[in-house]
Amino acid sequence: MIRLNHLPTLRIKPGAPRSFRYGRRRLQGVDGDTVATALFANGVRVFGRSLKYHRPRGLYSLDGESSNTLVNVDGVPNVCAETTLLAEGMRVSSQNAFPGPDFDLLGFMDALSWAMPAGFYYRVLHKPARLWPLAVPFIRKMAGVGTLSADFQAPGRRDEIYPAADVCVIGAGVAGMSAALAAAEAGLRVVLFESRPWPGGAFEYRPGTARDGVAYYRKTAELAAAVQASPHIRLFLNAPVIGVYSDGLVTAFQRGRPPHPFDERYIEVRAASVVAATGCSERPLLFDHNERPGVMQAGCAHRLARTWGILPGRTAVFSVGHDLGLEAAVDLFDLGVEIAAVAELRQDGLDRALVDALAQRRIPLLRGWSVTKAHGRHRVTRVTLAGPNGRFRKTIDCDLLVASAGFTPVTGPLTLAGARLAFDAHTGFFLPASLPPRVHAAGRLTGRQDWHAVAVSGRLAGLSAVHDSGIDRTAAIGESIDELASLPGPARGTQFVLAPGSGKKAFICFDEDATVKNVDQAMDKGFDVPELIKRFASVGTGPGQGGIPGHNLPLYVHQSGASPDGHPRPTTVRVPLTPTFLATYAGTRLDMSKRTPLHALQVADGGRMERLGVWHRARRFSEDERSREEILAVRTAVGMLDASTLGKFRIFGPDAVKVLDRVYVGDMTRVPRTRAKYSAMCNEDGCLADDGVIVCTGDNDYYFTTSTGRAGMTVEWIRYHTRFDDWDFGIVNLTDAYGVINLAGPEARTVLQRVTDADVSNEAFPYMGYREFAVDEIPVRAMRLGFVGELSFELHVPASWMVHVWNRLMAAGGDLGIRPFGLEAQNTLRLEKCHVIIGSESEQRTTLHDVGLGFLWHRDKPWAKTVGDTALRQTEHQPGRLKLVGFRMADPTAPLPGDGSVIVDRRIRGYVCTARYSFTLKEPVGLALVDDALSAEGSSLAIHEDGCGGRLARAVVTETPFYDPEGLRLRM
Amino acid sequence: MLGLRKRIWTPRPVKSSYDAVIIGGGLHGLATAYFLARDHGITNVAVIEKRFIGFGGSGRNTAIVRANQRTQENLPLYKEALDLWPVLTRELDFNLMFHNCGNLNLAHGEAALKAMRLQVSSARFLGIDSRLLDPKECKDLVPALDISQRPRYPITGGMYHPPGGIVRHDAVVWGLAKGCSRRGVHIHQGTEVTGIGFERGKVAWVDTDRGKIRTPRVLNAAGGYSAGIASRLMGLRLPISVLTIQAMVTQPLKPLLHHVISSGAYHCYANQTLKGEIVTGAHMDPWPNFTTQTTAAYIKHQAEFVTEFLPCLKGAKFMRIWGGLADMTPDMAPIIDGHVPAEGCFIDCGWGYFGFKSSTVTGRYMARYMATGECPEILEPFALKRFQEHRLMGETAALVDYSANN
Amino acid sequence: MAFTITCPICGPRSGYEFRYGGEDKGPRPDPAQMTPEAWCDYVHMTDSRPGVQKEWWYHRAGCGTWFTIYRDTTTNLEVAPDSPETVA
Structure with missing residues (x-):
């Protein structure tokens, strides 16, 4: 098509061609074209087919209010052709039409529209009941516009x-x-x-x-x-x-x-x-076949010519209700469009200059007239106009109908x-x-x-x-x-909605093929507010979200007298105002995760890293999902775990100990300088929130650890529970300032002694002791703890020196078979010792008593008003609670039950928290939360696992811990 | 077509007394009214709705139904509900559009797999179909899933629950309203309850902006507003935090997802409606409020998260987001009770964002409770006193983040 | 909604920087005196009334202070402490 190329208002560069593909055709647009204008300039009039009735649809507006011109571009469905600028090499194809928009095999659907009144899905498709499941796949296939493939990868930056x-x-x-x-x-x-x-x-x-x-x-x-x-x-x-x-x-x-x-x-x-x-x-004018290709809004027709240099048609009829439409008629005439007639909804209030301009150009102006029907199968060929009150009619041949009822x-x-x-x-x-x-x-x-x-x-x-x-x-x-x-005030607008005619094919919503008649049907069923009519008749819920019906629906409902309070009510507007790609919303997706100082070393050592909360941690260091070698190293020689993710805090000040007494269940008034104290925090329900170790590092100065997952909450938790007290203390989160190495195994002391001058003998540094010493002049805080059940040292090292200390220990233990171990090994090791992990052996409703840690609770500190104290009192001897127990399989050769398997009799009585094969004991062992009636030693447990086919596994509640019940290994 | 012009339900004048007054024209209220009439012959019932029926959570939820909850106290309610959809469709002569597509819940780690095994084992012990899948089986079921190591939380397995699916939520509201209206129940839209009156320790009347109504039974089933009604009008404080939950849909697409897919680690779910839209949502902003406003951060996060495990959705466009109220309890299980704080007062609330799934069955049992005065056994575990007795229900394993107690 | 909260230290900031800490119920009652009812009322029960409430917030992504504000839960807008709406 030849473009008008001398207009001062053009936004295209006619001399800069852009080639693209449309289906199998190779077409050319110019720089500045949108996909829609380029297609239109190439003679494309039918852009796609409508959702329900497969009616042909064309260019109607230019700002993407309807789904008429949604196309597939480079594999991306539902791209708005009107707002997407053409780029060289684009591959464009039409949607919802087979084989193509000009001839669509499902075009016959349009003739069946009588069978699909508003809400017919609700009223018809379940009779008989068998029908519905059969109808569903068909409905799904027919619904939807645009195809997205399951392996689609979004292009672009x-x-x-x-x-x-x-x-x-x-x-x-x-x-x-x-x-x-x-x-x-x-x-x-x-x-x-x-x-x-x-x-x-x-x-x-x-x-x-x-x-x-x-x-x-x-x-x-x-x-x-x-x-x-x-x-x-x-x-x-x-x-x-x-x-x-x-x-x-x-x-x-x-x-x-x-x-x-x-x-x-x-x-x-x-x-x-x-x-x-x-x-x-522009507010759409409602008349029969008001969305036939060739019908467009005034701004659309005018801008096609003025902005893109494309004449929207050869012979046009206008049916408008505002001066902008008259202005477009005059200007398009001057640019070379034949204007057969201008029907103007208004009788008066027209701009005189525009009326004169129409007269000068001998364009017939029909006041009070409007279009009632557009004719033509795939595009407009003729229109019928009617005079005031539908009394006179005339039919005019044309290929363009500019229709616009007013503004919205x-x-x-x-x-x-x-x-x-x-x-x-x-x-x-x-x-x-x-x-x-x-x-x-x-x-x-x-x-x-x-x-x-x-x-x-x-x-x-x-x-x-x-x-x-x-x-x-x-x-x-x-x-x-x-x-x-002093300037002209708001212009008087038309409230004209529906042209005289049946309304059967007057589409109030293009996207969902909803007609004025469908709205009538919804109102007949008793729906009176636009918001409900919208849902029942599917108006404005399609891809364009009310861009077309948004104004007409409330006006029409109001004029029909259905509105309960007699006032037009707007329908609800929702975000996003323009449909927006998920890719765009997702943006650059910064992943806010944390790595420990040893991350690179762990990976280099073969660590299988996974995300746990905000952290990356090594689950294991080999293919073996049970981490046998790592476990045996800790039990028989020595291993090292990167435990840097533990929460680490300093709390200090005159009232620091009061604070600790408030949040920890234990007695914090006497934490000696040389000892580490293990304690727990509960919530008000007496349920386990956190556990960790507290050491005293100076006068009114304490250092404590929390579990990894809880670290982010600790400061706010402590400040929350002291917010009324006006206490004098400071708290600092040192989680990222220190790394932690857990050096564990019978040879742990040998390794440690090789890297420090401090005396780390059992006498000088006993179990549960706390010491500060140097490794290569690096200050290290060391605690003798035993989470994995062996002689072990938890070394807190300034983060920047972690790699150095780790490497020193690795080198020092090389001849002793030292090796890193991961979370899986740790999990089995601590399970053998029956040490709980919060969240694994406890759930939201599990109290300190339930997991057998009641001994940590110091009941005689009423002054502290300890968080959870009341609930701990009230639940201490409460029957019917889930209690943590250890179990072994009745048959030690039985397969290991999966974590989460349920324990049953006639009802579900509990579940397996953690069960692992113990290489040390050579049989499966586990911890379970069970109804207290089943918690006595020797009780038989029936385990129902998914896929067990009703065959229950048998287990017996046994004494805990399973490994080293006297705790000798910790103290050696 | 016959019956085309027949109204689905009919407005009636407000009477001065009813045998039961139900506050809230949502699913729980309408279902209770329907079963009061159907099963107990109590048809002199008023459903009082401040806005229009289905205005609240009933019209804002994402219509997912399933029976794969965590505890044996909850599971039976949801299982019965699944069986009831086809029955009600027939009985109400209104297509509720139950689409039995099945639900796939993704695991992204060891802990999630364990939680799923608990759910699957519990469900199967109770005769409900549910199974664990490995990542490959998940991918076979849902080809659009990314089971590679690329996502932040790679998929380590899934829980497939074939009996679940989706139901057209608006249809349930309208169908129940139709059933109520046909059986003589009065539905008063645009009517607000302003007070509840007691005489000799029993409920005696409710005040509305359309007059006083005498009644021996009142049910508070006002969804997100029920806690406020309880504390303001019943003198009963409840352990409820009302949060806004948001959901959104993409533009309609040809069939792409054939199941309801959800992920705990990413706090979201996605399924495709019969119209082709992909619905997604789930996470909540953790501060109580009574607005249904949506937030910019939420829709962005949702796009980030859902495209982590369903990367092809980057090529879809969000076209609408909306919000609704979720009345959350500390243990993520509802509060269903009767004769609190006075005889004749019933509450059915605290359903959070999962009140849709078992609304019809809960209505049936609640109707029995109200008609007989005896609490049906299946509802007993949901009584309010569990909170002061330190017996939370265990529907959630983790500490909930909207409570100041955690 | 772009919920904004005024931190007494940091000034008005995005609501996402904060953590909600519940309706203000005053200091913890003496645990020794607490019946199960009183305990439950203090720990779990809320008013949940639409309107202005006094409530606790913590500036998590900021200064780490707990403080109270008045907020209208029907609009998510803060209300000045001296406004007449803050009188319960």
């Missing part, structure tokens, strides 16, 4: 940014740009979002003249130049706003184009004030910001009745259509935003209000 701003202006039309400039003049930081690829909104393409005689597009371009020159305004083009939240949070995404280093990026702005200047969209303010962002809307009879708009603080509205969405009035209302909003920030703008605001008062 992503980005995300979080700019701060004083003012966020939504919409870079005349009002938005004026608002931005007013705020920028005061030195405020402005973020300005525009969904189209260029600023200017409703005026940038129009050759008509403002009241000062200058063409709209020129005036608008001057404004845009000022915006782009302002150092205070950050203008995001191609960036639709998708969310507006309270407190000035605005989200958007931006489609990149060279030289942007991204294809799409997510933008989140926190602004002190928000200005919504989102303008209007784009109020999505305002509503999301918390504005309350009320219906205004003069404009026919839902106008903001009240705005939240620091939110302002300006421009065409307030009903004003005059260039100057729009600009001044924008300036007023900008000044108000400046005023919000504390800069006094009372005088300037007053001037703007006066100026606005």
